Amino acid sequence: MIDISKEISFQTTRSGGKGGQHVNKVETAVIVSFDIRQSTVLNEKQKNILSEKLRNRLNTEEVLQLKCQVHRTQLANKTEAIKRLNTIIEKALEKKKPRIATHISKSIKEKRKESKKRKSELKTFRKKWDTRDL
Numbered sequence: 001m002i003d004i005s006k007e008i009s010f011q012t013t014r015s016g017g018k019g020g021q022h023v024n025k026v027e028t029a030v031i032v033s034f035d036i037r038q039s040t041v042l043n044e045k046q047k048n049i050l051s052e053k054l055r056n057r058l059n060t061e062e063v064l065q066l067k068c069q070v071h072r073t074q075l076a077n078k079t080e081a082i083k084r085l086n087t088i089i090e091k092a093l094e095k096k097k098p099r100i101a102t103h104i105s106k107s108i109k110e111k112r113k114e115s116k117k118r119k120s121e122l123k124t125f126r127k128k129w130d131t132r133d134l
Contacts, residue, residue: 004041004089009033010078015069029069032081034089037062046093053092064088 015029036042036050036058051062058064066088068081 002041002046002089002093004034004039004086005082007034007039007041008082008085012074013067015077017069018072026074028072028074028077029067030074030077030081032066032068032078032085034064034085035062036064050089050092054088057088 009032011031011033012027013029013031014027015023017023036047036054039047042050050064051058054064064085066081066085068077068084070080071077
């Protein structure tokens with residue numbers, strides 16, 4: 001796990017939703033920004049991986065931004081945003097397990113053909129008999 005908490009910048013805004021008049025005067029929503037290119041915690045390979053995998057979440061300056069306004073307090077939104085940012089970065093840096101191609105054996109192909117043939121015979125026997133065919 002990489003600790004990026006020192007490189008995160010916060011910005012607060014007014015949050016929408018429930019709260020009545022109180023919501024109009026308190027900035028509870030939090031926007032978290034993380035600049036991938038300026039990061040000192042990540043190496044070049046990790047920066048390239050993040051910019052490639054998260055390209056639809058990055059802005060033009062390659063800054064990852066998240067807005068959190070789930071909770072009614074600024075502190076709770078801040079911790080939630082940090083948690084979400086960490087999970088996004090962890091998932092992006094997670095290495096995928098390579099798929100091992102498998103070969104279907106001849107006996108399995110034969111079994112499949114045989115079962116298909118049996119099923120089709122069953123279905124033909126379900127049809128109504130026509131006396132003219134006899």
